[in-house]
Amino acid sequence: MATNHEPDVPANHNENRRTFLKQSSLLTALALVPGPVVSAAEAKLDERVAEAIEQIPLSLKVNGKKLKLKVEPRTTLLDLLRENLNLTGTKKGCDYGQCGACTVHVDGQRVNSCLSFAVMHEGQEITTIEGLADGDKLHPMQEAFVKHDGFQCGYCTPGQIMSAVACVREGHAGSEGEIREYMSGNICRCGAYTNIVAAIQDVKSGGQKV
Amino acid sequence: MNQFQYVRATKPQAAIEAVAKDANARFIAGGTNLVDLMKRGVMTPQKLVDINRLDFRKIERQNNGLRIGALALNSTVADDKQVRERQPLLALALNAGASPQLRNMATVGGNMLQRTRCAYFYDVTMPCNKRQPGTGCGALEGINRMHAIFGFSDKCIAVHPSDMSVALVALDATVQVSGPKGNRSIPFADFHRLPGDTPEKDTNLEPGELITAVDVPDGPFTKHVHYQKVRERASYAFALLSVAAALDIENGTIKAARLAMGGVAHKPWRLTAAEQVLVGKPATEETFRQAATVAMQGAKSFKHNEYKLRLGPNAIVQALKTAAAA
Amino acid sequence: MNRVDGRQKVTGAAKYAAEYELPNLAYGVLVGSTITKGRLTSIDTKTAERAPGVLAVITHLNAPKAPGTKPTGKDPSQPQTVGNALQVFMDDKIRFNDQPIAVVVANTLERARFAARLVKAQYAKEKHQTNLEANKANAFLPTQAKKNPKSPAADYQRGQVDAYKTGALKLESEYVIPTEVHHPMELQAITAHWEAPDRLTLYDKTQGTMATRRDFARQWGLPEENVKVIATYVGGAFGNALHSWPHESAAIIAAKVVNRPVRLMLTREQMFTMVGYRPHTWQKIGMSATPDGKITAITHESIGQTSTYEEFVEATLGQTKMMYQSPNLTTRYRLAALDVGSPIWMRGPGEATGAFALESAMDEMAFLLNIDPMEFRLRNYTDQDPEKNRPWSSKFLKECYQAGAQRVGWNKRQLKPGALRDGEWFIGYGMGVGTFGAHRGSSKASAQLLPNGTVLLQSAVTDIGPGTGTAMTQIAADTLGLAPEKIRFEWGNSDFAQAPTQGGSAIVNTVGPAVQEACMALKDKLRELAATSNSAFTSAKKEDVAFADNYLTLSGNSTARATYADLVRQAGGTAVTVESKPSGEGQKYSMYSFSVHFAEVRVHELTGEVRVSKLVSCADAGTIINEKTAGNQMKGGAVGGIGMALMEHAIIDDRFGRYVTKDLADYHVPVQADSPAIEVFFVNQPDPYVNKLGTKGIGEIATIGVAPAIANAVFNATGKRVRELPITPDKLV
Known part of the structure; x- marks a missing residue:
């Protein structure tokens, strides 16, 4: 769980940040030098100012590894994983919480990583598909998906597996009907649904630790 | 962004x-x-x-009821033992909403504050008085199959999308809020607004007011309850419309009843007149049909949502039948 | 056998188009038009250009023009063509809503997305048309049909024209399917990298690496070998990556301008507007029959929507021409050009659209005749192709009928609708037949033995999910007599041996024989090599040569050994590349895969909700290479059919020409809870003529016929005939 207790101050506390765009464009008005030169100068300044005031520190544990990062508040957890940490196993299928391809575990609970900002997860522990296997040994749910062919194109698969592991852990894999309902937050357009259910039932009845 | x-x-x-x-x-x-x-x-x-990080996550007994912290997760509330025993309707409504992942993120307060799913609200290039007052209502003459049949205005015909709120309005919940001027309680039925001339305002919260908890009073509705959600696929879809029904039945006679609909108005729609029809009557399909007829009085449809006038009463009957049989 | 790429897919190691790590990567985000038709009068990019991290904002005013760019739409120099695809940023014309008008490139995704919102355009609006119903009167015969009366899109006639009109027992029904969108889970994405001013590498979501390479090599005036297209993993496509789309051009232009690799992924909204869809289609069927259930005439007409700049044609009326023995048959296929993006084939394409009408009409006629719908189909069964008057290369559809009827419990079905119920639920049974051409094209494949005793095969073909890589590995293993673990089949790279685009259920039919022949050629080559260096092999027959761990052996001679390392060293490599082409049998036989789907549905008496409680899909698809992946593909097609029947519906508000269904909450596709237990049955009889493997193809027939099976079951359950998909509760209450 989160352990930080920061004071109630803006994490990115430059109050001028909002007017930043406007101010920097004032440079143009000052300049009588040729346009491209101004643009270039302005762009460089923009970059420096922007980097300084737009990013804030963030500590996370991802797949067991402690990370100290600097991120923009508007960066979602999904984009942080995919674009900044190169953990592309977590997929973007809709970006609006309507498909489940981006499912990860946060402090052990399955969530849609596209619908929260990374900074909201300060101090939390994130597990992605890359962190599920034990080294070369696949997690039982990964094994079961291979065995039952619980996928076709593979794009929704990491989200399905993260969700399936949580489904079993939550105790929502008691019957075929319950599995179908509690796996309905993960869309598979290839339609491998029955095979996914078979994989989950196999793991559930196998009694292995998930 | x-x-x-x-x-x-x-x-x-x-x-x-x-x-x-x-x-x-x-x-x-x-x-x-x-x-x-x-x-x-x-x-x-x-x-x-x-x-x-605020400490509003607890679910506890308080003053003959349950106090549910505003930051309690939808999944936590739905799985909570006390909620399931004392307010099973609430658990049913919560589990009918969204997906397991979303219920693990969404809070009780946030669920109440969901904005409409109206397509015109969602598309910044289209007219929408709720998003941008004065631009007109895109849905009024547009594609309005998901839209309101009760309580709308010519400024806005959007509906509120929450399932949980339909149960809470039926259960006479109270919203606890904390604001710059102190704390206050808002009866759930007064929390959300009808669109009128100010559809941009979804609720009666004042600027800066924070929901801290929802109080759900104890009641006799621990057995005969049902949340009937009609949607276009079997799960993970917003309602075409929904019905929360709770009955207290003794020897086949209805002693108390609660009824509310979702997906029909700008707010969760409590059906008090229909409840009155039910009380004192035998728990039969005929009674339920009478209540449904009363419930639908005043409903008006638009070009694409005329079906709600037929689906509404049917869903009410179905909800009451299932609740009575529970 | 499990999928060869299973481990990659379950560990997240499989890399899709937007997941390749490249140095100095930049991000592209498209800006779409907010009007539907007209011209851009001005476009203000200044604010966007000044936003942090922005590297370029590219519009029609400053985009570099690729030398091979053709004008969008009809080419005046070639008036007979179907029209050129949209060429992005090449003119000021707006042809559909959300047409890309700019691409913003920045050093992070967040910055590119933000700056894209700062681009402001002014337009001169013109009146647009996006409503099919209102434009039916302007429908036209496709250019290809005008040019060639033998074209499948041309009007077809056998017997008398519209003979059903004079039939004693007749029906006339109209059917509508709405626009349906492929919506693979992977959003359309590309990473474009100019490795040198004249060398381009694309990591792209495409079904055809060769086709994509050809398109962009032509556009940029480059030799094809200078363009490399990599599509190892494709996160579903279902047809929407059968065309080169505006966002691909935009990313390539952007990468050129900023001189950095550019990654561009569409949003879900953009997946509706610019990468194709199954077109909104109106159909009408007239049918007459004798009282004893013989069809005497069918007329099937169709009007599908297309864009104003390309004529999209599909085989909507194909199944009607050959499925049933009707002496009189008329078809008319027309297009209506609307101010929308171009459609593209979507799984089971036009055949699935047409089958909804035909198989619904069959059910309607059976009801009219008071005959069991399966019996009615059997009375009109075709033992040879009535369209081309040729024998079938193989047809085991009757076996499918029997197997399916037995599995679904067809004997429980009542002729009278609404006769079966379980509490508040009406129960009904329905069937729908599907067919699709067993197409085979030409393909190459390469094979080589590596010193460690493994065989490496390569093909440019993609695997968008059906398990192509797995099937090819099995074919190679069978041909070589090697364990599948000893085979490595590599795919999805345009530098590999040429192969056609993945689509039309043709890949195993086409690439399978190439892999088979490459393996045989490799075996020949190894035997020859061994023969020159090892006397024991000199006169050996090739079928006696077998693979052991590190060496070749010879049956009947336990001491003969030729080690792989020696053979490879001796020859300086063992690579063979073969090209496999279809034989002429296609001229003598009509080649089709067949399927029949049986649905059991439950319809709620009060809410009108429909649940498919059981689906049985039976296929005559020739030899099945891998039961596990083929069965999965069949089940997936059935799920797609559930979507088509019950929920998929993209809706445009014609006042604005804009979709009001713009994401996966508005546009429903089936979720896990919509999927019943699905049973699959394969006849698994080899076709003697399509190829030596005996395959016929699965992908399309898995979906074709499912939607009418469900619609027919809904009728059987309720007595309500829904002729406009999808069958949502509002249509049944």
Whole structure:
């Protein structure tokens, strides 16, 4: 769980940040030098100012590894994983919480990583598909998906597996009907649904630790 | 998405002040709706106050009822033993909403504050009085199959999308809020608004007011309850319309009844007149049909949602039948 | 056998188009038009250009023009063509809503997305048309049909024209399917990298690496070998990556301008507007029959929507021409050009659209005749192709009928609708037949033995999910007599041996024989090599040569050994590349895969909700290479059919020409809870003529016929005939 207790101050506390765009464009008005030169100068300044005031520190544990990062508040957890940490196993299928391809575990609970900002997860522990296997040994749910062919194109698969592991852990894999309902937050357009259910039932009845 | 200032609140008062003094500031909890709306440019707050660290997560017994913290997760509430025993209707409604992942993120307070799913609200290039007052209602003459049949105005015909709120309005819940001027309680039925001339306002919350808890009073509705949600696929879809039904039946006679609908109005729609029809009558399909007829009085449809006039009473009957048999 | 790429897919190691890590990567985000038709009068990019991290904002005013760019739409120099695809940023014309008008490139995704919102355009609006119903009167015969009366899109006639009108027992029904969108889970994405001013590498979501390479090599005036297209993993496509789309051009232009690799992924909204869809289609069927259930005439007409700049044609009326023995048959296929993006084939394409009408009409006629719908189909069964008057290369559809009827419990079905119920639920049974050509094209494949005793095969073909890589590995293993673990089949790279685009259920039919022949050629080559260096092999027959761990052996001679390392060293490599082409049998036989789907549905008496409680899909698809992946593909097609029947519906508000269904909450596709237990049955009889493997193809027939099976079951359950998909509760209450 989160352990930080920061004071109630803006994490990115430059109050001028909002007017930043406007101010920097004032440079143009000052300049009588040729346009491209101004643009270039302005762009460089923009970059420096922007980097300084737009990013804030963030500590996370991802797949067991402690990370100290600097991120923009508007960066979602999904984009942080995919674009900044190169953990592309977590997929973007809709970006609006309507498909489940981006499912990860946060402090052990399955969530849609596209619908929260990374900074909201300060101090939390994130597990992605890359962190599920034990080294070369696949997690039982990964094994079961291979065995039952619980996928076709593979794009929704990491989200399905993260969700399936949580489904079993939550105790929502008691019957075929319950599995179908509690796996309905993960869309598979290839339609491998029955095979996914078979994989989950196999793991559930196998009694292995998930 | 625009950049914004991010504040991590640890004390309620500081959070309230931060939002009260800045018209462009918003609280963020689960984020499941706000982040979505920000991605599409529908909402463009300049400051977000993260309230997830505030101590509003508990579910506890209080004053002959349950006090459910505003930050309690939808999944936590739905799985809570006390909720399931004392308010099973609430658990049913919660589990009918969204997906397991979203219920693990969405909070009780945030669920109440969901914005409409009206397509015209969601598309910044289309007219919408709720998003941008004065631009007109795109749905009025547009594609309105999902829209209201009760309580709408010529400014807005959108519906409120929450399932949980339909149960809460039926259960006579009270919303506890804390604001710059102190604390107050709002009866659930008065929490959401009808659109009138100000569809941009979804609720009666004042600027900076923060939901801290929802109180659900104990009642006799522990057995004969049902949440009937009619949707276009078997799960993970917003309702075409929904019905929350709760009955107290003794020897085949209805002693008390609660009835509310979702997906029919700008707010969760309590059906008090229909409840009165039920009380004292035998729990039969005929009674339920009578109640449904009364419930639908005053309903008006638009070009594409005429079916709701037929589906509404049917869903009410189905909800009551299932509740009675539970 | 499990999928060869299973481990990659379950560990997140499989890399899709937007997941390749490249140095100095930039991000592109498209800006779409907010009007539907007209011209851009001005476009203000200044604010966007000044936003942090922005590297370029590219519009029609400053985009570099690729030398091979053709004008969008009809080419005046070639009036007979179907029209050129949209060429992005090449003119100021707006042809559909959300047409890309700019691409913003920045050093992070967040910055590119933000800056894209700062681009402001002014337009001169013109009146647009996006409503099919209102434009039916302007429908026209496709250019290809005008040019060639033998074209499948041309009007077809056998017997008398519209003979059903004079039939004693007749029906006339109209059917509508709405626009349906492919919506693979992977959003359309590309990473474009100019490795040198004249060398381009694309990591792209495409079904055809060769086709994509050809398109962009032509556009940029480059030799094809200078363009490399990599599509190892494709996160579903279902047809929407059968065309080169505006966002691909935009990313390539952007990468050129900023001189950095550019990654561009569409949003879900953009997946509706610019990468194709199954077109909104109106159909009408007239049918007459004798009282004893012989069809005497069918007329099937169709009007599908297309864009104003390309004529999209599909085989909507194909099944009607050959499925049933009707002496009189008329078809008319027309297009209506609307101010929308171009459609593209979507799984089971036009055949699935047409089958909804035909198989619904069959059910309607059976009801009219008071005959069991399966019996009615059997009375009109075709033992040879009535369209081309040729024998079938193989047809085991009757076996499918029997197997399916037995599995679904067809004997429980009542002729009278609404006769079966379980509490508040009406129960009904329905069937729908599907067919699709067993197409085979030409393909190459390469094979080589590596010193460690493994065989490496390569093909440019993609695997968008059906398990192509797995099937090819099995074919190679069978041909070589090697364990599948000893085979490595590599795919999805345009530098590999040429192969056609994945689509039309033709890949195993086409690439399978190439792999088979490459393996045989490799075996020949190894035997020859061994023969020159090892006397024991000199006169050996090739079928006696077998693979052991590190060496070749010879049956009947336990001491003969030729080690792989020696053979490879001796020859300086063992690579063979073969090209496999279809034989002429296609001229003598009509080649089709067949399927029949049986649905059991439950319809709620009060809410009108429909649940498919059981689906049985039976296929005559020739030899099945891998039961596991083929069965999965069949089940997936059935799920797609559930979507088509019950929920998929993209809706445009014609006042604005804009979709009001713009994401996966508005546009429903089936979720896990919508999927019943699905049973699959394969006849698994080899076709003697399509190829030596005996395959016929699965992908399309898995979906074709499912939607009418469900619609027919809904009728059987309720007595309500829904002729406009999808069958949502509002249509049944």
